[in-house]
Amino acid sequence: MFDFNIVTQWLDTLLMSFLPAWATVLIECVLVALVIITLYAVFAIVMIYMERKVCAWFQCRLGPDRVGPWGLLQVFCDVLKMMTKEIVNFRNTDQLLHHVAPFLVITASMTTFSCLPWNKGAQIIDFNVGVFFFLAISSIGVVGILLAGWSANNKYSLIGAMRSGAQIISYELSIGMIMLAMICLTGTMSFSEICQQQENLGWNIIRGHVPAVLCFILYLIAGNAECNRGPFDMPEAESELTAGYHTEYSGMDFGYYYLAEYMNLFICAGIAATIFLGGWAAPLVPGWEQWNHIMLYVPGAVWFVLKVFFVLMLLLWERWTFPRLRIDQLLTLEWKYMLPMTMTLLVVMALCVSFGFVWN
């Protein structure tokens, strides 16, 4: 397995050899920021194209195919349109909060994005309480959404934001419980260690067998809710709230919400791939020496991206199948069904681990 630490250490020693320490750190920070922003933009474009195509296939359509071959340039045109659109300022809105809100949302999204382990050694934010940090930072997004709804001085926005707040805070409980159950299994909160462990011992979804599979399914449901996506997209239910919390946004301000929504989906899938499907760990089968040998030639980043897109397909399948829930149904689902289930799963997982009932 290719270890990305070789590259980073080589770069570090190279810069240190002729630059002072502060300059080295500065250059490295700028490089890392560039990489994050580039990856963020690239994956957002891929995601939007994929979403439109896959949703079309689920509905027996072809999807965008007019701009460029197979409609490949459609997303670029959309981005161009978004960037050249006028940003409208309304009277009686809280201008400052109105413009700060999208940045809060995109900041939360980008910070969580940098928690993803791309390859062995290729992780931007990695420390011993990585999962905890991820959960904490991802809740900043809801502040942005609430601010957006409040500052717009529009009843649709406010209702949308309130719904979104209720929804995200509720479903974060389930996500937290699921994460706890999986941490129970791994015994560590660091994403890199979780991945390394899965390479050595097997994927968590196989190690944890029944409770892990159930956790995975519940995570897909809660993750879709966390990303404000259908069937849980009533914060922006267009039939009743025009567009929910981002009704009053135009141009790139709206673009940030759009971007953040898709990237949150990517992050959600990325975390699912890391926690359950082994992250960058190749699918190794004990005993199949030949197979393992070939699989280890494939870089970890490829495995990671493949797994993320597999989870994304599952999420899109879910999103384009189920009808939208009402807000009371949504909260009923969380508080009466999901939360008891995840709590039970946490206990079951803890029992499994303490009695050694896991596959290693």
Next chain:
Amino acid sequence: MENKSYFSGLFSGIKSLCTGLKVTGRELFTKKVTERYPENRKTNELPERFRGVLVMPHNEKNEHKCIGCGICEMQCPNGTIKVESEMVEVDGKKKKQLVRYIYDHGCCMYCMLCTRACPQGAITFAPEYECAVFSREALIMQLNQPDSKCEEKPAPAKPAVAPKPAAAAAESQPVAGNATPDAAPAAPAADSAADEKMAKLMAAAKKAADNAAAEKVAAEEAAAKAAAAPDDAELKAAAEEAAAKATKLATAAENFAKKVAEAQQ
């Protein structure tokens, strides 16, 4: 969900969600229905029942079926259709004839009430879809072709109606008697061919009578068979049935003949 308990509601919910996932999962791999329109305009085939534009089909002799009755015009909720007709004298009889059938495509809402109401089946909708023009006037069109005329129906109703009682009688249905009144009023309708029609009616009546006779013979045969094997209940029942059938047919044929005779006078 309200009337279900917590767990049965949960499991039935999961089951229905899985059904939904199965449906969309299958849909992901089916052939896509999108038509790439401007590229495929040569090969694009619309469904047969597509309502694009009202047309009046003409046969190869430039004849249409419209009798100018104007029912379509009365049916149209938007006043899309104007039927202009005139009275002409044919063989000493006054007859309505279509002059111009004007259809305003710009007003049509494709409800199809006109085609449903048409007693002659003279108008129908064609699957045309490239209907854009540059002026409203261009949307107003005349559906009957120049110099076209109404299709002459050789004795219109008779070939269709007259054999009906006979056929019905052959099938030994009690409707046979009822079918004749339909034929009787039809007789005076077309005066020019009245004699021919009468002849046909009489032939049909004769046929019905023949049928009745044939049935009677069959009934007698069945009765003889039943008499030969007195123990066989099935044969006996069949014979009785045949006899009843024969009687019914005979009555129907008689009625029919009577009606024909009345119509003749």
